Amino acid sequence: MDLTIKKTEYKKKRKLTDTLFDIGVYGFAILLMLLIIYPLWFVIIASFSNPAEVANGNVWFWPSEWKLDGYIELFKQDIIWRSYFNTIIYTVVGTFVALAVNIPAGYALSRKDLVGRKWISLFYIIPMFVGGGLIPTYLIIKEFGLLDTFWVMVLPFAVSTFNIIIARTFFSTSLPEGLWEAAQIDGCNTFRYFFSFVIPLSKAILAVIGLWTAVGIWNSWFNALIYLTNEDLQPLQLVLRRILIANESLLGATSGSLATELRQLSDMMKYAAIVVSTLPIMCLYPFLQKYFNQGVMIGSIKE
Template structure:
């Protein structure tokens, strides 16, 4: 017992390791901190490099100017709907496909896996994809943001590896003896044992949906369907155009407004997803490592 109570001796290697970790942590976190600080600072102070640790010339004008645009709330609503629906559909299609491909008794699983892997390197291109989306009646439709691009070969590979390494085949044998079918086995046994990988894929898909703007730019025509990222992009482009086309005092006002909103846009667009991340972080490493190839 006495030996267990002894404190672990800190070695030089530990000091070096902790120092490197602290430096890397600062390198990663400081840009995020700087963006938040700059969003509350005067643009002139940011441009002159005087903003380091604390806001200089504290102001909320960037946020007030940004929130004057009513379409931001429409974008928030659309983005939340796209993220929730897209994540649910993405988890369903990728998890079910991955589980099917992980079953050794599935006939032709290597062939179908090859088809999924093939799409990681080759695709039809933008024009054929656009024509396909339009022919299916998904152009300028809510479903175009959550349905056609929900399948991810990478996510399927990660989930399939998880199922192969973490779900014993003996469970299926025992369940089958007890009269359990494939669907019931998947829903009642496999899914509860796969919370880690489901959380990881859910995080990946949710972040991708939240940050997505290119699909909306190509496939959405109605402004009422635009996600937040596309609306913020349009606001910044409009401000830059006003700055370029203006002259004299009007140009200076437009430039100041554009600089004020630049960092505010980043904070507004990333804050919600950053608040959600800590709640699923505990599953992140667990899910990836369990799904890793074991020697």
């Protein structure tokens, strides 16, 4: 009888402990979510609000005096649309090229029968920690004739050692060796096995590396600043940066009420530029979330 009472009390205490733990975990998760979401929400509502109200701290959760001046002024720039198109093309082609070189490399390094596997892995890892520097990279790109061309935003930086390691870990831990042996018995060669079995079973890691690469290319502006001088080839991020810098320079040359108006318009354009540059890539994530979570977890459990 005493043993039964003790078991019942233990279950009650354990249930209470689990409940408190769940409350703590969910509370922390909600707090973390709010800390991440609110700055994004604030930027969105600030882009539609009166900049004077934003500067005075009167905008918190909803736009004040709905205004589209920032977006109107931003999209008056004809170069915005061309740079938007350039960024989309760079992102699509660059992501495809990155997957085409990193996924096969990761799979090859995951094969235990690869001759010189350790040395090849070392060859990939050393440049990850020791880079050649900006000037040597610029000279090499120039020698290859990629300077100020479309391909300079796609080819030179397609190989990523980090992505290759993630892909190698995924293939090592997720694809059973028996699958390759069974395919060999059926007369399947390496290339057919890779395209017929490995790729269809690797949607998770394809989504992970594809999303990481797409976000990186979409947000990239430094490479374009260094390697592109043709305005027709410049991506969105670099064009937005140039417009905002031009607005700041114009503010420094004016004074009085005109300067105040320009300052308010400049602030609205800043918020509008953030929304314009981040919204498309954020809309892509929900479609890849399932594969993204699965790929990250599998690729990070063990080597």
